[in-house]
Amino acid sequence: MKQATLFKVVLVGVLACVSALLVGAEDRYLYFTWEVTYGTVYPLGFAQQGILINGQFPGPTLDAITNDNILVNVINKLDEPFLITWNGIKQRRTSWEDGVLGTNCPIPPNTNWTYKFQVKDQIGTYNYFPSTKLQRVAGGFGAFNIAQRSVISIPYPAPAAEFTILVSDWYNTNHKLLSQRLDAGVPLPFPIALLINGQQSTSVFTAQQGKTYKFRVSNVGIATCINLRIQGHSLKVIEVEGSHTIQEVYESFDVHVGQSVAFLVTLNGSPKDYYIVASSRFSRKNLTAIATLRYEGSNSKASGPLPPPPSFQLHGSMKQARTIRLNLTANAARPNPQGSFHYGTIKITRTIILENSEARINGKRRYAVNGISHVNPETPLKLADWFGISGVFDLNIIKDVPPPSGTPAKQGASVIGLVLHDFIEIVFQNNENALQSWHMDGSSFYVVGAIMVALDNKGMWNLRSAIWGRQYLGQELYLMVDNGERSILTETNIPSNALLCGKAKAHN
Ligand SMILES: *[C@@H]1O[C@H](CO)[C@@H](O)[C@H](O)[C@H]1NC(C)=O
Ligand SMILES: *[C@@H]1O[C@H](CO)[C@@H](O)[C@H](O)[C@H]1NC(C)=O
Ligand SMILES: *[C@@H]1O[C@H](CO)[C@@H](O)[C@H](O)[C@H]1NC(C)=O
DSSP states (O other), X not given: OOOOOHHHHHHHHHHHHHTTTTSOTXXXXXXXXXXXXXXXXXXXXXXXXXXXXXXXXXXOOEEEETTOXXXXXXXXXXSSOBOEEEETXXXXXXXXXXXXXXXXXXXXXXXXXXEEEEOTTOOEEEEEEEOSTTGGGGBOOEEEEEEOOTTOOOSSOOOSOEEEEEEEEEXXXXXXXXXXXXXXXXXXOOOSEEEETTBSSOOEEEEOTTOEEEEEEEEOOSSOOXXXXXXXXXXXXXXXXXXXXXXXXESEEEEOTTOEEEEEEXXXXXXXXXXEEEEEOSSSSOOEEEEEEEETTOXXXXXXXXXXXXXXXXXXXXXXXXXXXXXXXXXXXXXXXXXXXXXXXXXXXXEEEEEEEEEEETTEEEEEETTEEEOOOSSOHHHHHHHTOTTSOOTTSSOSSOOOTTOOOEEEOOXXXXXXXXXXXXXXXXXXXXXXXXXXXXXXXXXSSEEEEEOXXXXXXXXXXXXXXXXXXXXXXXXXXXXXXXXXXXXXXXXXXXXXXXGGGGGO
16 A cells, blocks of 8 residues: 555655755655545444445554655545545645645545645644545544654653554444434434444454553544543553653543544553453443453453443543643654743733534524534635635634624634734633534644644644534634745645635636
8 A cells, every 4th residue: 555656756756846945855755545435344243334445444544754745645436525634634834735625625526636745743643534524424534643753762662562542433324314414403313332443342452461552542433522441451641642741640541532642551461351441421321342452372351340431520531631731841753842832921912712602593503603603615715715716705704702692693604814923822612511622723732721822834724623513513613824925935835736616616
């Protein structure tokens, strides 16, 4: 699958010189061809339709090293338009490759399109998934791991090996029927199962007694916060969403929707099998997925009660989230400490308060942010901005503060205009009785309350609910980070292969 023919390297090398300041010509190129199809999967032991990449469910793990250039030729064999988004990958200076409907025209059925981006100055555990429609409930997701370059030291001893755990929620209804339901204003049903790497109970991780392993865990589900634990073993957190953390040890760990965490696990038990458990948190039903940690040479199956979940309180989970702290003196992707940025002393130029709400518009359930329920225009926002196409979006629709309570929500293309290099504060205000999980493209973080963002990445960036039924019905917006000039020093040109749709078609 990974293939780097000399011809391609030379060709791309030439292109790279044109923008030599942007792409280090010495960095590796990784080429992937991914065919996306429907296929039969058996996560619960009976046949269901899934979305496969190169025949795999979950999709292939993308293993990269900091600064690799990644080219993924995605061949869409579904009967619906398709895009993949790279969750947590910063896409420096190039929101063109972000793979969401505000930046990209979707890849039509039976065509292909090649993503080209560099994982510049990134290290850590991420994932990818389909951003279009509700396809991700059926698959198309996978792990995206970025290892450190050999010159960078990491703040823990090299593990004996790495394992990937993707936890997802699973439905017994086809993704198209689920979208029709949402379109009709009916909430999604409760998932019927949780899966670990596409299986409810049969994934096995085999490892050696006495050694320490890295487990990279992503919650790629669409609705369910999960708790992860391993019978008889503790979890030492080493990295969350690309930042090295203070290495605290936990009995079990909550991984919120969209979140990625890496743990070290030392095999200090007797040589047998142990349960790995992912169970739902704060939900009406208790769903559980089980995998096996098998000591090499083990001949006894995991037994005894499953390790118990933590107590139900939301408070405990919030408290745990607050124990995640960056190790400010550890290396980041580059050999400078993660704490070299003095957040506390930088002047905040703008505070934006974003309030999520459930709304009824035209008699149907929608979700809104500051009273605007986002609808993607047929012309991607990024293309409209680049080509100067008017009438696609308007920066005055969404305001920096929520509207007075009682103001009816409305639909629109929700874009906040921001100035490159400003330092802003975003406060997430949740007056609903529902747990929220937010994701911001172009930079990545786990949100407990408010965030400070250094706007160092020009482009059109999606800020969305990671709870997909909410995102689908409008709980998202775009942050347009701009500086009023066109220069490849601050943003790459539109890729030569960019798909053009809507009003942008005229610019072919
Ligand atoms: C589609 O795939 C072909 C064959 O691999 C490739 O040559 C072409 O560049 C791809 N098209 C796009 C738009 O990526
Ligand atoms: C933070 O990282 C440094 C540098 O690698 C390491 O020496 C130190 O032990 C780490 N601190 C904690 C609390 O994990
Ligand atoms: C789910 O499990 C939790 C923790 O064990 C328990 O408090 C809660 O009552 C259970 N809920 C249901 C619906 O079974």
